[in-house]
Amino acid sequence: MLRIRFFSICIFLFGILSTDRIDASDNFVNALRLYNEGKFFVASIEFERAIFYETDIPKIAQCKYYKSLCFKNSGELVRAIDELDGISLYNLPDTLLFLIRYESALCNYLNNDPNKAIWLIDEIRLSNTGSTDVLNITPLNILCLNSIRKWEDALNLWNFLIMNSDLDEPERKKLTEEIDEIYNDKGLPKFKKPGKAENLSRFIPGSGQIYSGAFGEGSFNFLMNVSILGFAAYEFYTQYYFTGYFVGLGLLNKTYNGGIRRAGILADKRNQKTMDEFNLRVSSIMIKVFNY
């Protein structure tokens, strides 16, 4: 009897210890630990390992979600978007589904694709009736709408956000006034038209640069073009036709056309800076009031 028990124990232990099965949940726990330690590259590998050995679809989706967070934190937004796009959304719990879609929208917004982010946000709104989720997605939605200059829609969402906030009545009123001030004609950012900047420089060299906010550069460009034109005119006047043509007009051709192109580039740069400043202002209000 003792002998049977002894060999049974041996067989049982042999069975347990000789199994080299890799436990996927251990991989996930290990990956999550690395992620929390800020070791995003190694964590992304371990999440992939967990995906490789996992068979449960919601758990695979969870690993992919965390893997995308690793990429986002490493600044690899395109890889983060690809990872999120590769998740099968069928049969996932609502909480995870929301997180995946929210993250996808956020990564697209950060990757300068606000239109796709809005499309993903709309998908959340259509598929999810949970008021908390809709409220949570609203700040990102506002930033995206600001980026594509849909001010009225952004203002409506602000009002919705304030209405559903935990703020008391005087705070709500104060915030509404602040937001109205930002979104009225005076508060909204003024954008420069690159085409207009180029046309201005075409008629008066340097004026397009001044219109785009580069006063010093515009003035210098104006003086340079006028000086070269004056030189060419003087040379023609004193009957130095070749000098006037080749040196004067040849040089003017370069500075004049270059100035036109530069005016357009400066207008674009200025617009980007204005938009960034505006969104930073809006974001700081969100953080201050709602503790996001």
Next chain:
Amino acid sequence: MGIASKSTIKYALFICFLSFKAFSFSQNSADCDLRFINHLVNRGNYHEALYLLDSTDCSLNQLNDSVFYLRGWSLYSLKKLLQSSENLIRVSSSSEFYLKSHFFAAYNYTHSGNYEIALKTLSDISIQSERELSLHNLELAGIFLLQGNLIKFDESVSLINRNQYEISESYDNLLRISTDMKTHKKKSPFVAGLISGIIPGSGKLYSGKKGEAITTFISTVGLALVTAESYRKTGFNSFRTIASGTAFVFSYVANIYGALMTVNIIETEYNDNVKNSILFNLHIPIRNTFDR
């Protein structure tokens, strides 16, 4: 034997068994997870695969063919060709990746300009079939063509079986390139410089750079006209004549120097194009054969 001694033997056996299992378990945990690394390589996550291969666990498996193959293939995919070859060449003939590894190692050496090592790598490969022999001869022929050794190229080409679909197109292309190399006439820097001295810009036209030729002609002739105009109106010793004359001399000398340099550049461009075409036609057959 007494009962006490029997149970002692049992416990001794039991402890030996547990020790053995514990040892073998620790051995398993130190192994590389090659199945997972292979998965990473197949997904194109080469940096991640290399990280795992270079980790402590994998470095214990220095004699493992799979480790050398996976490391070599990842490095090849990341365009680190010499490091890749150092790994691929260590894959032993017992491995299923032997031929692929050694052909790609030879290609990597060829691409890096180490033609002699590439030839040695190819000659060390143990060839088993006619198909492999044809591929081997095609690679040899390509290297001889890169070395400019057209006699050995012809010898190697004559040993290739053109009917193999993996190599037939590259075979035809290599023959076309060799014919082109035989008929190629080098542009003479002397002729380019001489004709540029007579007509500014014509040296660049001789090298096939029409746009640069027109620009050079206009600027040099323009400065010549400006100098002539200044000389006619103000005499030889005036500042205007000296300044424009100096500019003209610089432009004229630069025109001749530019013509010489352009000939060298177009010859370098031709050689680079030929080299790239040959490498392309060496690469495609080995990819068709081993990496489909």
